[in-house]
Amino acid sequence: MNFNFTNIGKYLLHVLLPRTCLHCLKDLPWESARALCPGCEGALEGLPELHCARCGLPLKYGGATCYDCHGRKSEAANLDLARSAFVFNAELRSLIHAFKYSQMESLAVPLSEALSAAFDRFPELKDYKFVLAVPLHPAKKKERGFNQSELLAQKLAAAKHLFLLENAASRALNTKPQVSLSKEERALNMRGAFRVTRPELIKGRNILLIDDVATTLSTLEELAGELKKNGAKGVAALTLAREP
Numbered sequence: 001m002n003f004n005f006t007n008i009g010k011y012l013l014h015v016l017l018p019r020t021c022l023h024c025l026k027d028l029p030w031e032s033a034r035a036l037c038p039g040c041e042g043a044l045e046g047l048p049e050l051h052c053a054r055c056g057l058p059l060k061y062g063g064a065t066c067y068d069c070h071g072r073k074s075e076a077a078n079l080d081l082a083r084s085a086f087v088f089n090a091e092l093r094s095l096i097h098a099f100k101y102s103q104m105e106s107l108a109v110p111l112s113e114a115l116s117a118a119f120d121r122f123p124e125l126k127d128y129k130f131v132l133a134v135p136l137h138p139a140k141k142k143e144r145g146f147n148q149s150e151l152l153a154q155k156l157a158a159a160k161h162l163f164l165l166e167n168a169a170s171r172a173l174n175t176k177p178q179v180s181l182s183k184e185e186r187a188l189n190m191r192g193a194f195r196v197t198r199p200e201l202i203k204g205r206n207i208l209l210i211d212d213v214a215t216t217l218s219t220l221e222e223l224a225g226e227l228k229k230n231g232a233k234g235v236a237a238l239t240l241a242r243e244p
């Protein structure tokens with residue numbers, strides 16, 4: 001074994017703070033710098049090749065678009081397109097949960113690398129060079145200590161040489177959690193949630209929204225609508241996870 005000071009440091013850290021896989025809680029090898037064990041990491045599922053050309057929904061039986069996007073007039077959708085790095089599953093849920101609620105801000109590094117890889121995988125995102133994190137309501141940000149989407153957006157922008165739009169929009173309403181709501185209720189719950197605070201940063205630009213999980217896209221659609229009202233030329237979204 002090649003013992004150097006870094007390894008000794010890692011070993012001591014491991015003895016002091018035994019590290020376990022964030023999902024299955026099995027011990028990680030002491031030299032591991034990963035948050036998941038190899039089995040759980042291998043269980044992460046990338047967005048399948050077969051997905052809706054507009055909203056990125058995985059499509060079991062193929063086709064160009066999902067049922068909802070099929071026949072939709074393009075002017076009826078504020079979001080031009082949405083893509084995700086992964087499909088939402090139990091292993092990814094553990095990672096995102098630790099990132100958001102357990103003060104594991106260090107997870108921003110591997111998670112933003114996954115976002116960067118997804119940005120490269122979907123060339124249709126290339127024209128969207130102005131990155132905007134979905135804003136959190138100030139009360140929620142204070143409670144959590146940080147906005148997870150902001151961290152991801154910063155790192156993606158740095159890695160891919162994109163322009164980061166800071167404080168260009170804010171969350172005016174502290175909306176209730178969307179989890180137990182239907183698709184229609186979610187859209188209603190989000191109505192009026194966002195304000196553009198610096199329209200000069202938005203006008204005429206193609207904007208890429210960053211968020212952790214996309215479900216019905218109601219949050220992203222609402223924000224995209226507000227951006228387009230303020231003169232955005234186009235709005236796309238890239239999220240870590242897509243919940244089918």
Ligand SMILES: [Zn+2]
Nearest residue numbers: 021024037040
């Ligand atoms: Zn595991």
Ligand SMILES: [Zn+2]
Nearest residue numbers: 052055066069
């Ligand atoms: Zn679709």
